[in-house]
Amino acid sequence: MRCPYCADGSSRVLDSRVVGRAVRRRRVCQSCGQRFTTYETLPPPALTVIKRDGRVESYDRSKLLRSLRQACYKRPIPANAVEDVVDHVEAELIRAGVSEVQSRQIADLALSQLSCLDEIGYICYASSVRGLQTAEDLVAEVEALRALQRRRAESRVQMRLQFDLDQPHWN
Ligand SMILES: [Zn+2]
Numbered sequence: 292m293r294c295p296y297c298a299d300g301s302s303r304v305l306d307s308r309v310v311g312r313a314v315r316r317r318r319v320c321q322s323c324g325q326r327f328t329t330y331e332t333l334p335p336p337a338l339t340v341i342k343r344d345g346r347v348e349s350y351d352r353s354k355l356l357r358s359l360r361q362a363c364y365k366r367p368i369p370a371n372a373v374e375d376v377v378d379h380v381e382a383e384l385i386r387a388g389v390s391e392v393q394s395r396q397i398a399d400l401a402l403s404q405l406s407c408l409d410e411i412g413y414i415c416y417a418s419s420v421r422g423l424q425t426a427e428d429l430v431a432e433v434e435a436l437r438a439l440q441r442r443r444a445e446s447r448v449q450m451r452l453q454f455d456l457d458q459p460h461w462n
Pocket of ligand 1: 295297299320321322325
C-alpha cells in the first residue's frame with residue numbers, strides 16, 4: 292500500500308474495522324510516519340430500483356450517499372457515519388438476494404439505520420424521501436421514529452427488508 296504523502300510502499304495497519312461490506316484500515320507509513328485510511332469494498336450491488344412513479348433506474352450508491360449527506364448536514368455524527376449507513380443498507384440488500392427493489396424499501400432501510408444514529412438526520416431524510424407537507428406529517432414521522440426505535444430496542448436486530456406485497460407502506 293503506497294503512502295499518499297511520500298509514496299513509500301511500507302505501511303503498518305493500526306486498526307481494521309468491518310462496516311457492512313467494507314473494511315476500513317487505519318495505517319501508518321513506516322517511512323514518513325503519516326497516518327491514512329484505506330477502504331476495501333465490494334462494488335455496489337447491481338440492482339434495479341423501482342421508483343415511486345414506476346420509473347426504473349439502476350441502483351446508484353453515490354445518489355443515496357448524497358441524499359443522506361444532505362439530510363445529515365452539520366449534524367454532530369462521526370465522519371464515516373453516513374458511509375456506514377449506506378454500507379449497512381447495501382449489505383441488507385445483498386442479504387435479501389433480490390435483483391429489484393423499490394426506492395421506498397431502500398429509504399426504509401436507511402431510515403432504520405438513521406433511527407439509531409441521529410434523530411434530526413432521520414427527520415430530514417424522511418422529509419426528503421416522503422415529502423412531508425404539514426406539521427401533522429412531521430408529528431406522524433416522529434411517532435414512526437419512536438416506534439422504529441422501540442422495535443429495534445426490543446428485537447436488538449437490524450431491520451430486515453420485507454418483500455411482502457401487502458406490507459403497509461409510506462406514501
Ligand atoms: Zn509516507
